[in-house]
Amino acid sequence: MRIGLAGVGRIGAFHASTLAGLDAVDDVIVADLDSALAERVATEQGLSAASDIDTLLASGIDALVIATATTAHAPLLRQALAAGIPTFCEKPVAASLDETIALTELAESSDTPVHIGFQRRFDLGYLRARDAVAAGDLGTIHAVRALTHDQEPPHAAYIPTSGGIFRDCSVHDFDIVRFVTGREVDSVYATGENKGAAFFAAAGDVDTGAAILTLDDGTLVTATSTRYSGGGHDVRMEVMGSAANLAVGLDDSLALRSAEEGVAFPAGPPHASFMQRFLAAYRAELTAFCDVAAGRIASPCTVRDALQAFRTAEACELSRAQRRLVSMREIPNASAAPAGSSSSSSPTPATKATA
Structure with missing residues (x-):
């Protein structure tokens, strides 16, 4: 599996290292608005780098991890959904409540899975x-x-x-x-x-x-x-x-x-x-995302x-x-999820602690 990673600041570089160590991941391609930083992280960790984020999205990746600044989360998630790329996005989904509601409704109208980063x-x-x-x-x-x-x-x-x-x-x-x-x-x-x-x-x-x-x-x-x-x-x-x-x-x-x-x-x-x-939770979280991207589990x-x-x-x-x-x-909320949506707006009893 080829995973694209947008954003290589503190948490992005941390995720890059974690992804590179997962058995399910064959290649990690990183990109950042600061292309020199992306190149440096890629070199230090033995990864690949794309010249910019648009190039990353067009490179045939199997899944995307968004670890950019908050202001870029919403537009990148929209691009990924439009391209049908399974996506992991760090919290928050967007900087405002209105945009988060809009993205909730967009994600639930799509067949493309999205996993949000709440590692706990x-x-x-x-x-x-x-x-x-x-x-x-x-x-x-x-x-x-x-x-x-x-x-x-x-x-x-x-x-x-x-x-x-x-x-x-x-x-x-x-x-x-x-x-x-x-x-x-x-x-x-x-x-x-x-x-x-x-x-x-x-x-x-x-x-x-x-x-x-x-x-x-x-x-x-x-x-x-x-x-x-x-x-x-x-x-x-x-x-x-x-x-x-x-x-x-x-x-x-x-x-x-x-x-x-x-x-x-x-x-x-x-x-x-x-x-x-x-540390262990982040690894388990990204391991689960690989299963989401492969279609083995729901988000x-x-x-x-x-x-x-x-x-x-x-x-x-x-x-x-x-x-x-x-x-x-x-507090405004999103409209009801469409029938068949994978939304978990109503929490359900736990599965066993196997992560």
Whole structure:
């Protein structure tokens, strides 16, 4: 299988290396608006390079991975759908809700599969949590705690185009809450504050956010995010039920220390980045995409799935700005999926954790 990769920045170069190591992949062809960067990455990793992205799309590739800047996601996905090329697209699908809705409806009217990059769906801890919820092992789920705490903030130039902490950071939590619980978000209340660098406030953003989500069965979810987790990169989930509780990310890499005497856990070291934390999940995710592109499985994370997470983030930003509870019925949604569509807008019970 020949895989085209558009965009070779930090995550793109990381994906290039991962793809090159997969048994199903015979060749990886990379392209970037910076052709010199594409050539350098190709040389360093023993890959092929196309002179530009249009040439890449016309080169007879079997599938495409989009890892460009966010502004290029939507037009590239449209081109790929028009050409019938199975596509993996990093989140977000588009920079705006309107464009994400339009792409959801376009993708669902096409026979070409699209897989959106929410790698936590392929992390064994989250998969096991989903299995436990689906099997009823935890009893009635009454509360979930989800968090994404980055060890240090991104470069100041990234923030004005990031979409804000809920769309850029917490959106992963919003997706994985749907995935693990099998429920939809009904309403949100969100807030945020700045105690760090001035460039967050200058961009209208916050460096720390918190949201309370009420799911459609009454389950309460707290989701927190920050750009300043000095103890290490910290991504976790706790699922509390009437019969048992379960935690994801509770191992020796935990970026948290106990204040209790004589407690040595966790042994460390903590993770320093999301790529380190989810290394195995990224490999499993791209392995699954090869199966999607080959027609062996349906997309495990559709454009509609990405839309639902984006809608929740949109509701959080509205709530933060207006300091009020926001119903998800206030947030526009795509029209119903056509009959026979592979959309998974209504989460279903888990498959076994085999990723």
